Amino acid sequence: MLRVLAVDDEAPALEELLYLLRSDTRVRSAEGAVSATEALRRIGGALEADADDTAAIDVVFLDIHMAGLTGLDIAQLLAGFTRPPLIVFVTAHEGFAVQAFDLKAVDYVLKPVRRERLAEAVRRAAELVTDRAAPVLDTAADQIPVERGGVTRFVAVSDITYAEARGDYARLHTMDDSHLVRVPLSTLEERWRTRGFVRIHRSHLVALDRIDELRLDAGSMSVRIGAVELPVSRRHSRALRDRLMRGAGR
Known part of the structure; x- marks a missing residue:
């Protein structure tokens, strides 16, 4: 309290x-x-x-x-x-x-x-x-502890569709829930790069295999993950397309 x-x-x-x-x-x-x-x-x-x-x-x-x-x-x-x-x-x-x-x-x-x-x-x-008050996260682990109402739950990294920057915190989104954790988005980007996550915007880090659509509209790019559409900044658009093309060619 x-x-x-x-x-x-x-x-x-x-x-x-x-x-x-x-x-x-x-x-x-x-x-x-x-x-x-x-x-x-x-x-x-x-x-x-x-x-x-x-x-x-x-x-x-x-x-x-x-x-x-x-x-x-x-x-x-x-x-x-x-x-x-x-x-x-x-x-x-x-x-x-x-x-x-x-x-x-x-x-x-x-x-x-x-x-x-x-x-x-x-x-x-x-x-x-x-x-x-939660313990410092081990972002390299397969699961992340999240606190809600005094109860600790463990969310699998593989269940996370995208992460959203909230200052020194990040909000992790799954298909049916979200969790605020005490870790900056830049740290997640570094630790989860090998897990198939890519930065698409200063505010968003997404799991590549969760992207349902890549959209282009009047020069602007966005991705759809389920019912959520997220903008892709120009700075990150080329790297995202390259990663998606490499994944499609496997």
């Missing part, structure tokens, strides 16, 4: 956010801070006391526009920590989403906050916190 810190310099907005967070069963505790200074003091103290598990903060829900340091400033400072908490931005302004995700934010929730939308952000954060 998540230990949460919510940061907003407007007291009514902070109280409403805390009320919604505390009503979510995935949140163990939710505390508030009304300034960037207070937030950084709490986070720094929690990280120093990390041996005391009850003191740790898993996720910070940050407003962007605040007096003094902004939420973006706080996120930049936290990025320099060895083990920073996850960040979810909660703001009335749409224009900072690109900067937020450049700072590896888990989510970007617009005010006024809807319960259902906040619950989705909590779900994403809870999934990432679970994966953070």
